[in-house]
Amino acid sequence: MRQAPGFSCNVLDNLIVVIDVINRPGKKVQLLVTTVEELKKAKEGDRQAIERVCSATWEPLYRFIYFKVQNREEAEDITQETYVKTLTYLQKHQALQGNFLGFMKTVALNVLRDRWRQKKRRGAPVNFEEINPEETAHMDHQKAVAQRLQLENALAKLSEDQRTVLDLRIIKSYSVAETAKLTGKTEAAVRTAQYRALQGLAKILEDHA
Amino acid sequence: MNELENKLSDYIDALNAEQEPEKGQLAAGTPELEKLMATVLQVRTLKEPALPAPGYPKRLAKAVAVQIQENNSSNYQRGRRLRNRWIGPFVALAAGLLLVAVLTSWTGLFNRDVVYAMEKAVVSLSNYHGILEVRSRNAAGEEWLARRVELWSEGDKYAMRQDDGTLTVNNGERKWQVRPQSKEVALLPPAPDPAKTGFDLRDEAKRAKQYPHTVAGTELVAGRQATKLEISPPGGLPYYLWIDAETNLPVQLQTAMQNALMTTFTFTSFEPNMPIDPHVFTYQQPEGYTVVEKDPGQLVATVQEAAVISNFTPLLPQEAPGRIFAFQDRIVLDYGDTTIIETVAQESFEPVANSALGTAAGGPLEVWWERLRWRQEGLEIQIDGIRRVELAGQIAADLTLPDNGQNLLNRAQVKVPVDLEIVKANQQQVDRGSSPWQLDPLQVATTFVNLKVTPDGIQGEPLIPASAFKLAVNNGAQAVVEVTGGPIKQVYLERLVRQDETGIWSVVGYDPR
Numbered sequence: 001m002r003q004a005p006g007f008s009c010n011v012l013d014n015l016i017v018v019i020d021v022i023n024r025p026g027k028k029v030q031l032l033v034t035t036v037e038e039l040k041k042a043k044e045g046d047r048q049a050i051e052r053v054c055s056a057t058w059e060p061l062y063r064f065i066y067f068k069v070q071n072r073e074e075a076e077d078i079t080q081e082t083y084v085k086t087l088t089y090l091q092k093h094q095a096l097q098g099n100f101l102g103f104m105k106t107v108a109l110n111v112l113r114d115r116w117r118q119k120k121r122r123g124a125p126v127n128f129e130e131i132n133p134e135e136t137a138h139m140d141h142q143k144a145v146a147q148r149l150q151l152e153n154a155l156a157k158l159s160e161d162q163r164t165v166l167d168l169r170i171i172k173s174y175s176v177a178e179t180a181k182l183t184g185k186t187e188a189a190v191r192t193a194q195y196r197a198l199q200g201l202a203k204i205l206e207d208h209a
Numbered sequence: 210m211n212e213l214e215n216k217l218s219d220y221i222d223a224l225n226a227e228q229e230p231e232k233g234q235l236a237a238g239t240p241e242l243e244k245l246m247a248t249v250l251q252v253r254t255l256k257e258p259a260l261p262a263p264g265y266p267k268r269l270a271k272a273v274a275v276q277i278q279e280n281n282s283s284n285y286q287r288g289r290r291l292r293n294r295w296i297g298p299f300v301a302l303a304a305g306l307l308l309v310a311v312l313t314s315w316t317g318l319f320n321r322d323v324v325y326a327m328e329k330a331v332v333s334l335s336n337y338h339g340i341l342e343v344r345s346r347n348a349a350g351e352e353w354l355a356r357r358v359e360l361w362s363e364g365d366k367y368a369m370r371q372d373d374g375t376l377t378v379n380n381g382e383r384k385w386q387v388r389p390q391s392k393e394v395a396l397l398p399p400a401p402d403p404a405k406t407g408f409d410l411r412d413e414a415k416r417a418k419q420y421p422h423t424v425a426g427t428e429l430v431a432g433r434q435a436t437k438l439e440i441s442p443p444g445g446l447p448y449y450l451w452i453d454a455e456t457n458l459p460v461q462l463q464t465a466m467q468n469a470l471m472t473t474f475t476f477t478s479f480e481p482n483m484p485i486d487p488h489v490f491t492y493q494q495p496e497g498y499t500v501v502e503k504d505p506g507q508l509v510a511t512v513q514e515a516a517v518i519s520n521f522t523p524l525l526p527q528e529a530p531g532r533i534f535a536f537q538d539r540i541v542l543d544y545g546d547t548t549i550i551e552t553v554a555q556e557s558f559e560p561v562a563n564s565a566l567g568t569a570a571g572g573p574l575e576v577w578w579e580r581l582r583w584r585q586e587g588l589e590i591q592i593d594g595i596r597r598v599e600l601a602g603q604i605a606a607d608l609t610l611p612d613n614g615q616n617l618l619n620r621a622q623v624k625v626p627v628d629l630e631i632v633k634a635n636q637q638q639v640d641r642g643s644s645p646w647q648l649d650p651l652q653v654a655t656t657f658v659n660l661k662v663t664p665d666g667i668q669g670e671p672l673i674p675a676s677a678f679k680l681a682v683n684n685g686a687q688a689v690v691e692v693t694g695g696p697i698k699q700v701y702l703e704r705l706v707r708q709d710e711t712g713i714w715s716v717v718g719y720d721p722r
Contacts, residue, residue: 050277051270058266066258070250072227076261076269083273144254151251170252173225174325176218182325191214195245198217202248 042087054083060101065108067144078115082108154204162197169194213242220246227259262335263484323436323452324422330457336363339479346471355472365545366490380490381532382508387495394498396505400534400543425449430461431477444636444706456481506534506541515540523551524588526603547594549604554589562649563710565685569605576611576685578710611684618687621701621718629705636706636713647713651678654690654700657716662695688714698722 041049058079065082066075086107155163161183168179169190180187223230230246261269338361346352359370368378374389377397384399425439428451435451442448446465453460461475494500509515515535516522523540530542530549542549560566564577570585581601582591592601602608639647646652655678659671673695681699682689686708690700699720704712 047270047274050274051267054270054273055266058269059260062261063258067254068250069229070253071224071229072259072261074229075258076265077229080269080272080276083269084276087273087277147251148254151255155252166252169221169225170249171256172325173329175222175225178325188211191211191218194221195214195217198245198248198252201252202244205248205251 050083050087057101057104061104061108064105065112068112078108078111081111085111150205150208154201154208157204158197158200161193162200165190165193166197166201213239216242217245217249221249224249224253263482323424323438323457326457327452327459331459334458335482336485337361337479337481338483338485339476342475342477344473344475346473348466348470361485361489363485363490368489378490378492380492383492384505385492387498392498393501394494395501395503398504398506398534398536398541399508400506400532400541400548422450427454431475431479433460433479435460442640442707442711444633444712445640446637453479504537506536509533509535512540521551521553521588523549524585524590524604526600528600528603544594544596544600547592547596547600549600550591550593552589554584554587558584558589560680562651563714564683565611566680566683567608567610569601569608571607574601574605574608574610611682616687617682617684617689618701618703618717620720621699622720624718625716627705627715627717632705632713632715639713640711648711650683650688650690650702650714651675651680653702653714653716654678654692657700657719658692658695658697661697685709696722 042053061082062075062079065078066072069075069078082104086104089107155166158166164183165179168174168182169176174182176187176190179185179190183190185193220230339359341358341360343355343357344352345355357372361368365381366379368376370376376387378385378387379399382399384397386395386397388395420440420442422438422440425437428435428437430451430453434454436454438450438452439447440450448465449461449463450459451461452458456479458479458481460479461473463473464471507518509518510533512523512525512533515533518535519537519540521540523542525542526549528544531545532543534541534543539550539552542551558573560573560575560582561577564575567574567576569581569583572584575582579595579597580591580593581597582589583601583605584590585605590601590604598608598610635644635647638644646656652675655671655673655675656667658673658678659667662672673692677693677695678700679691679693680688681691686704688702690702692698692700697719700716701718702714703717705715705717706712
């Protein structure tokens with residue numbers, strides 16, 4: 001069994017085991033199991049099989065997508081589109097002999113890129129076949145850990161006021177009005193402060209890239 | 210610069226609301242703005258993701274199955290997006306984890322405001338099951354269990370079982386009460402449905418945020434670690450609220466000792482965001498029970514059907530209601546968080562004594578707590594709930610709310626000095642349930658004017674009767690009362706301690722006739 005620090009996946013006889021090591025304090029380990037048989041039924045549109053496959057695999061996929069888009073509305077949409085695209089793809093191709101979750105993440109990345117392209121009218125297409133799914137999933141996790149460390153270091157370099165405004169507005173999700181009340185600033189001052197704090201943070205991150 | 214700052218702020222707000230930012234917010238930006246937006250996304254990765262509402266895998270599977278079937282039948286589709294638009298998304302746990310994560314990594318850098326966290330957790334609460342105990346204690350220290358209630362709540366649905374076995378259920382379509390003692394089932398109007406328990410999680414969160422509060426330590430409440438908050442309503446006696454450290458939800462409330470009695474509401478068991486057996490909310494007449502029905506209303510599909518049942522055509526906002534209930538004498542339009550009740554206007558319109566006044570449809574608009582009420586085209590319209598102003602504005606285009614920025618008192622020809630200490634003591638007296646007339650500006654004005662006429666005290670009926678007093682303006686904080694007889698023409702009043710419906714009125718000036 002491949003021992004990746006992030007997500008790994010194996011086909012053992014008829015079982016697809018998705019091991020999801022969620023990167024957060026407490027290091028929760030989840031074993032999510034689905035079967036090849038179920039996947040076959042699911043791709044034919046069997047509602048119960050789809051439900052079992054979704055129940056077994058949605059969370060790591062959703063978390064992966066949420067990490068990219070950072071809002072639930074879009075994450076739910078893309079998760080749904082990813083399942084439809086994956087199962088539709090599998091209808092036309094032979095059964096998956098590898099990392100099911102990694103494959104879905106690759107599909108999700110394609111969906112994301114399509115959407116970004118539509119929004120920005122630029123960017124390059126990515127082909128399903130050209131991507132090594134296991135590598136994608138693995139790389140992504142390592143990148144996320146590195147990014148988190150880099151981000152925490154960068155935040156530590158900001159002034160306390162700047163950290164506070166980013167904490168209240170972005171981490172704690174307070175409104176401008178609530179943040180203004182908590183910090184004793186005007187709403188306009190909060191908007192300016194968050195803009196400058198993000199400018200400062202972006203510069204630190206760029207300098208250390 | 211301001212425009213860029215605002216755009217960035219709107220972008221953060223959209224993400225905080227867990228919504229996809231508008232395309233305009235992404236496309237119209239400069240490279241600098243795009244870079245800052247990307248930085249926002251990066252900072253947000255430090256948070257726990259907001260997970261979908263419970264039951265998501267099922268809804269996801271349903272949507273996926275429908276799309277796959279569409280694909281199979283047409284081999285071409287763009288597909289409808291079956292986005293889950295469930296109310297009460299499940300982010301309470303995520304919010305809790307986020308705070309833990311933030312505190313673990315940045316301890317000491319930020320002050321954690323438990324009240325804001327609680328407010329957010331309450332907003333995100335999708336369902337719960339719990340047992341609420343209400344205990345009373347007198348000034349002699351004797352304590353007793355007043356009642357125990359088992360509660361199930363999911364979105365708009367709730368079920369509540371009292372100690373005596375009486376079960377009240379509102380499943381959004383019907384409301385009923387099973388009374389084992391009399392072996393009957395009473396069918397009740399499902400909307401509007403007043404507060405259920407006396408300890409409403411949402412109300413408490415709102416009050417705690419509104420009033421000054423301090424953390425008074427941590428304590429164990431029913432085996433859970435909880436933060437104790439002391440809440441001090443302006444001019445009132447402090448009371449306590451305990452917030453569960455794990456879920457950020459309120460778990461206990463203790464009132465101040467009023468009239469030698471103190472009440473404590475405690476969730477002795479509380480399971481938030483757990484699936485609830487759907488049978489709890491399913492109507493079933495127990496065997497051997499009789500049905501008691503007193504105009505419980507009918508859920509109808511169209512306004513026309515409601516009009517036939519109720520014998521009048523209601524005035525409608527542009528936005529269509531989620532549900533329509535028709536009763537013999539009224540029509541209820543339900544918007545989930547807000548309810549509109551329309552009836553045929555009878556007799557004259559009398560605003561509640563301590564309400565503020567605005568205008569709607571050319572007449573007075575009563576603004577009282579979270580309720581608006583006015584008359585229009587022969588109907589009386591009452592709107593309760595958070596979207597009352599928006600929906601009222603769709604019915605009465607000229608709707609004007611009381612302007613509490615306007616100073617009404619400058620015009621007073623004679624100023625009346627006020628001893629704030631006495632006013633505060635009076636406010637506390639009213640909070641204890643005594644002298645409630647001080648909440649009514651008309652009664653305060655009546656007393657004031659009559660004491661001017663008979664300074665030794667009012668014996669029997671006042672010399673200038675209550676009918677001579679009319680509320681001219683009330684913006685919630687200040688009021689002007691007109692008097693048709695006697696030595697005083699107008700009385701000016703102000704809520705000096707608390708500017709809400711619980712605040713007493715004091716006379717601060719008058720105009721002699």
